[in-house]
């Protein structure tokens with residue numbers, strides 16, 4: 116049954132890039148409408164994969180991904196085009212077009228997907244650039260902008276068509292502390308101003324805790340949901356796995372080492388008293 120309070124519903128989704136390993140194993144999640152949800156979890160636990168399934172870039176092996184009650188079908192090109200117009204995706208390496216200036220980068224989706232007259236395109240582009248604080252940068256070439264600015268321009272482009280869902284993959288990666296704070300505030304502000312549902316995949320826990328309404332903590336294998344709740348609930352959790360993660364403690368149930376054969380075996384070191 117579709118849940119009207121959730122824009123995105125993940126229902127018993129299993130997915131693997133190959134048959135040998137499931138990245139997501141029977142994952143069920145809800146992303147509340149109009150809220151900022153942070154998806155946290157160790158490297159490789161399947162956070163980006165989850166965003167790819169929502170965007171229809173990959174299809175689940177089993178289970179359903181629903182967007183506004185509609186099952187996302189990665190094989191239905193027409194549906195994907197229609198649904199993607201309602202989604203803004205800001206992927207980590209979502210490159211800007213370097214042969215276009217800032218203005219034309221933001222105008223690109225409007226020119227591509229709408230028949231709006233040039234004067235209206237201009238107003239929308241300047242409005243979106245204004246929302247990310249870069250209206251004055253409209254005439255600049257992409258080679259003239261900093262990494263943090265490029266990120267904001269990509270965001271202005273992602274929101275050009277007024278998406279109902281904005282997905283951010285690692286929006287703070289590689290930013291200095293000030294740019295990180297600016298980016299975090301921007302995510303919150305845009306969500307509030309547009310009413311869009313925001314999903315943020317990130318390793319930057321303090322930023323996520325500061326701007327999210329809802330936090331989901333995932334872990335490998337299988338994209339297991341360790342915990343979810345408000346930032347305050349997660350911060351107050353007494354579960355050792357949650358505590359280790361949200362406090363960034365080096366020791367705890369989450370192991371530093373990826374599963375490996377014993378050291379002695381890999382380095383050919385014989386135990387005393389045994390033949391090599």
Ligand SMILES: Nc1ncnc2c1ncn2[C@@H]1O[C@H](COP(=O)(O)OP(=O)(O)OP(=O)(O)O)[C@@H](O)[C@H]1O
Nearest residue numbers: 132133138156157158159160161162163164165316
């Ligand atoms: N295109 C791909 N083909 C094969 N395996 C992939 C592909 N993309 C990701 N994987 C594997 O799937 C697993 C989950 O990757 P994913 O990028 O979803 O994790 P993540 O939680 O976003 O990690 P990180 O925080 O490091 O970005 C990883 O083990 C990764 O190596």
